[in-house]
Amino acid sequence: MNIRHPRILIMTAGYGEGHLQVSHALKQGFLSKEIYSLHIVDLMKEAHPILNSVSSKLYQMSTYSSQFGLDYYGWSYYMTRDTNPIGSVNRYLNAIGKRKILEMIENARPDAIINTFPFGAVTETSRNFSIPTSTVITDYTLHSRWIHPDTDKYYVATEALESELIKDHGTAPDRICVTGIPVRAAFYHTATAATMSSPVEPRMARNRVLIMAGSFAVFHHIVELVQMLLEKGNCDIDLVCGRHDKMVMKLRSLFPDRLDVNVLGYVEQMHELMAASSCIVTKAGGVTLSEALVLKVPVFILKPYGGQERENAQFFQQNGLADIAYDTRELGEKMIHFLHDPAASERIRNKMASMDRGEAAKQIVEDTLLMIDERQRLRGLPLFAVRK
Structure with missing residues (x-):
């Protein structure tokens, strides 16, 4: 049959x-x-x-x-x-x-x-x-x-x-x-593994920030933010540029000897990079925000575009899952304040856990x-x- x-x-x-x-x-x-x-x-x-x-x-x-x-x-x-x-x-x-x-x-x-x-x-x-x-x-x-x-x-x-x-x-x-919102199974597996392996371990002493460079419309704003974080953020920085090869080369040339700045192109294992981060700077697409929600990674958004991205960003901000900034200096100041306040991270992660479906x-x-x-x-x- x-x-x-x-x-x-x-x-x-x-x-x-x-x-x-x-x-x-x-x-x-x-x-x-x-x-x-x-x-x-x-x-x-x-x-x-x-x-x-x-x-x-x-x-x-x-x-x-x-x-x-x-x-x-x-x-x-x-x-x-x-x-x-x-x-x-x-x-x-x-x-x-x-x-x-x-x-x-x-x-x-x-x-x-x-x-x-x-x-x-x-x-x-x-x-x-x-x-x-x-x-x-x-x-x-x-x-x-x-x-x-x-x-x-x-x-x-x-x-x-x-x-x-x-x-x-x-x-x-x-x-x-x-x-x-559905995301790749690897994000759920990574989130589950992180929960099972270290449910009560404290966060790392040195923060790690993940910046999606494609979320910036102006190149020098990326550089300005990185410089602010290096000066006052006490953090390591991962800069992901996607398939923008020229951006990768330019950023690497600007921070050639900085071991705390890691410039990357297209990243296949994004779930691993996000899971290792203290926070992420990204656009407010529904899928990216859902990936962050699954991994319990606090989000920062710079000047969200009109339409669904602005509405997504406002929903996350109103529910205490993300913060919005409307210029680079404001973004840097908010991130530095967050990085020096461990209680803020724990508060956001708990809210994300309560919303994860x-x-x-x-x-x-x-x-x-x-x-x-x-x-x-x-x-x-x-x-x-x-x-x-």
Whole structure:
């Protein structure tokens, strides 16, 4: 007898790394259940390659232009945040990708579809095939684009988002799961190992600061912050520049003989670097903040970009998980104060521990499989054989 395992489609988009990272975290979760019939699709890239190329470049440019007052992405975000999910604007946007998703459904015949980007076209099209469709909201804030009345399940980061969906949008409570935002399994494993190996050991005498250089729009601001921390912070510094090779070379030339400044390019084992840090300076992307939350690493954010990053940053600040600064000197002063106050670190880590929801991808995978089996029962069909 041939046993068929569930077929899964994960629909995403390449605006920033967050949506893709969440998709791959979910893929890891399904593979751990030995579900191999799974496809991650960048729907915008597949359906509208020219529009995708132009809009992606505009999105990337907005992160820099906003630092100089031209925050066109932020303006568009706030103008559309509270629009009617079934109004004319969202109806128009929900048509994007419909033809392509119909083609994919007919070819792949998925048993479930998961959105990690707000694609109304996916929800509307899959409804006609009775395919359960869920949405993983990849930020700590809600925008009207994430909401569609036909969504079977929402997976959200916080109880606040759950409450907003219920009270403001009439979503049934049983259609919402508070799971946190999925991150790579390595972050959970590292967090668990750290807890088991040294639950009561004191923090290291000398602090270690992790700075994501890509979160700075102006190069000399990085240098200014490093110099402040070297002068007054009593810390070692890891500077991660990603794939910006010129930045790596320039920073290494500025701090050639400093053993307390470690300049790195692209880092594969980011979970290890973050876990060893006393705090991190980064952008306020939903996934990066979730990684810090899992590892219980306090966060500092410099002048967050308008839109979901600003909202994410404000949520973390309001809940005592992060601090925001609006210029480099303010950032340095806040960090130096933090580094000289061990009680502040312990307080933030305890708050992070209370908000950590566990392994989000695992929860979403298991709930998706339950939804699929429920559809099979309703159709009178045999259930799928899935490794528990």
